[in-house]
Amino acid sequence: MSENAARRLSRMFQLISVAIDAQQDHLSDLDGAIGDADHGITMSLGFAAVNSELSKLDLDHTLPSEVFSAAATAFLNxxxxxxxxxxxxxxxxxxxxxxxxxxxxxxxxxIIIEAIAIGIKERGKGQRGDKTMLDAWIPAAEAAAEAASxxxxxxEMWNSILAAARDGANATRSMVAARGRAARLGERSLGHMDPGSASAVIILGAMRDAFTEDHVSRPH
Known part of the structure; x- marks a missing residue:
C-alpha cells in the first residue's frame, strides 16, 4: 500500500465521519419514524470524537490494532x-x-468486517432479522468471508460487501423490530428502514472508499 496501515485506517475513519455528517439529517429522519430522531447526531458525534483522538497518535509508529482500540474508547466516551x-x-x-x-x-x-459484526452481535445479544444494524453487518461479514475465500x-470484495449490506438494510423495511426502542412500536415499525442498518451501509461505503482509493485500476 502507498501508506502504512495505521494511516490507512485513520483515513478510513475520516471518510466515515464525512459520510455520516453528509447523511446526518437523513439518519435522524429515519430514526424519527421508529426511535428518538437522534441517530444521525449520535453517529456524527461518535466519529468526530474518534477522529479527534486519532489525530493525537503518531501514526508512523502505531499498529492497526491500536487505531481500533483508540477508536473504541473515543466512540464510547x-x-x-x-x-x-x-x-x-x-x-x-x-x-x-x-x-x-x-x-x-x-x-x-x-477480518475487520467479521470482527465488527461479531462484536455488535455479542454486545447487543441480537441476530439477523431483529431489524437492527446487524441486518446490514451480518450479510456484509458473510460477503467479506466469501470474497476472501x-x-x-x-x-470485488468491497462491491460484494456493500451490495450485501444494502440488501440487508433494505430488507429491514419489511421487518417488525425485535430489539431497541423501535421494538416498542411492534407492527408500527413495519415499512421503515432501521436507521442503524442505514448508517452501517454508509460506514461500509466509506470503508470501501478508503481501501480502494489506490486500487481502482489494479487488483491488490
Whole structure:
C-alpha cells in the first residue's frame, strides 16, 4: 500500500465521519419514524470524537490494532446511548483480530468486517432479522468471508460487501423490530428502514472508499 496501515485506517475513519455528517439529517429522519430522531447526531458525534483522538497518535509508529482500540474508547466516551457500547465493542473486537497483523490485505479487511459484526452481535445479544444494524453487518461479514475465500480483488470484495449490506438494510423495511426502542412500536415499525442498518451501509461505503482509493485500476 502507498501508506502504512495505521494511516490507512485513520483515513478510513475520516471518510466515515464525512459520510455520516453528509447523511446526518437523513439518519435522524429515519430514526424519527421508529426511535428518538437522534441517530444521525449520535453517529456524527461518535466519529468526530474518534477522529479527534486519532489525530493525537503518531501514526508512523502505531499498529492497526491500536487505531481500533483508540477508536473504541473515543466512540464510547462520546456516545452514551446504546450505539456507543455496540460500536466500541465492535472496534475492540477488530483490534483483537488485528493484533498480530501490521498490514491490511483484502483478507485482513475481511477480518475487520467479521470482527465488527461479531462484536455488535455479542454486545447487543441480537441476530439477523431483529431489524437492527446487524441486518446490514451480518450479510456484509458473510460477503467479506466469501470474497476472501475465493481471493477476490479488493474492489470485488468491497462491491460484494456493500451490495450485501444494502440488501440487508433494505430488507429491514419489511421487518417488525425485535430489539431497541423501535421494538416498542411492534407492527408500527413495519415499512421503515432501521436507521442503524442505514448508517452501517454508509460506514461500509466509506470503508470501501478508503481501501480502494489506490486500487481502482489494479487488483491488490
Amino acid at each position: 462520546a456516545v452514551g446511548a446504546s450505539t456507543g457500547p455496540l460500536y466500541a465493542t465492535a472496534f475492540r473486537k477488530a483490534a483483537q483480530a488485528l493484533k498480530p497483523l501490521e498490514s491490511l490485505s483484502p483478507a485482513d479487511q475481511a 475465493r481471493r477476490a480483488t479488493t474492489a
